[in-house]
Amino acid sequence: MTAVVALPSARRPLTAWRWVATRLAGAVFVLWAVATLTFFSIRLIPGDPAEAILGGPGSRATPEALAQVREQYGFNQPLFVQYLNEIGRLARGDFGTSYALKAPVTTVILEGAGNTLILAAVSLAVAWLIAIGLAVWATRGGRVSRAIATGLEIVSAAVPNFWLATIFILIFSIGLHWLPPVSAPGIPGLVLPVLTLAIPLAGFLGQVMRESLLNALDAPFTLSARARGESETGVTLKHALRHAALPGISLSGWAFGSLISGAVVVETVFARPGLGRSLLNAVLIRDIPVVIGVVMVVALVYIVVTLLTDLADRIADPRLRNP
Incomplete structure (x- = not known):
């Protein structure tokens, strides 16, 4: 009896094209x-x-x-x-002309897109750093550390952006005079807006990663790593953390979109130029071309980031790749 051997490599191009076509549609x-x-x-x-x-x-x-x-x-x-x-x-790619500014909407978008994308990207990176720190502290620091880290995650995830921005301005700008209360060139003008966006997101990502990290530390592959003489730090950083980050990576596309949405509030509070502030002003004065143009660009950025996170998922977890 002759065995029939499947050739998975012959199906890969078709599967890849189908994946691309589905994403484009x-x-x-x-x-x-x-x-x-x-x-x-x-x-x-x-x-x-x-x-x-x-x-x-x-x-x-x-x-x-x-x-x-x-x-x-x-x-x-x-x-x-x-x-x-x-x-x-x-x-046709024509966003029209702004009613109020009498300028092409494309020009209005290009003037503010850079500031908002930088703000969102830096905020996402900072949120990831805080989330990883909280998750590792919660799983490695004992029962008390876990309780404190869990409390910080819950509180930070529930804090509204506008309230956090107000508190930061009162403490670090008016009280301590460390950082400017409004938009300023350079890193000092970026610190408070970034923290305002990053901290609530870090609380949410930290909760997701903490549970995944606890499960990963009890998984068979971490037990094998310990049996080979790997230290607990090595097990956490080299093995468990990679698997624990998978749910967070999957949520990064949504997180980036939420950061751009939050930029409407943050850019208004800190008088920072960007897409969020332009969108709010356009809605208030019924500048329809600017509203539609900004929302379309934000949606396009969200789609691109979601696609990149999908690719990152496939790179980080080989099980997601089609055989």
Whole structure:
């Protein structure tokens, strides 16, 4: 009887292409859904977009001027027609022109994207460092250390960004005069905004990693490492921590998206220029092209980061790779 031997290598290219195609289709769907929800949500805000273009309620625009603007921007068309025009424009990569700034939305986004992405990336790195420190301390420091670390994780995860930012300003800016209370060039101006975003996220990641690290320290591969004479520090850092980080890596895409969302509050409190502050100002004045453009860019960044975390998962855990 002849045995049939499977050739997994022949299936790898097809599986890889299917994985890429699935991710691309999902990305297109997410971008379409975000654009659709943003378009209809911004139209639910009370007020006339034509009036916003002419300077807001205080501009005292004449009915003739309002009618001309509605005709120029297509506001006199049915809402569904406006939606189709907006989706078609976005599909061509055209974000339009800001109503308030009279500048291309692409320019507005490029001016603020760098600051927000740097803030989110540094905050994510700091959150990971704090989370790893808390998880290792909780698992290696005994019962008292575990209780303290667990309490710190719970409290930090529950702290609102705006409250933490206010406390930091009161202590480190007004009280101790160590750090600037508003945006300033260089590292000093980045410290408080980064900590404001990183600490709540670190509490959440720390809780996830602590449980995974406890399970990893009791797993057979760590027992084998101890039997080979590996020290407890080596077992934790070389073996257990890598496996304990897998759930956190999977959540990093979501975490990065939440950091960009939190940047709306943090950039406003610390008067820091960026996408978050631009988005808030655009919503307040009904600058529809800027709102849709910023939200679309944030969604695109979230998709890219999620894809990278998926790839990192596959690198860190060989079991996720298709045979």
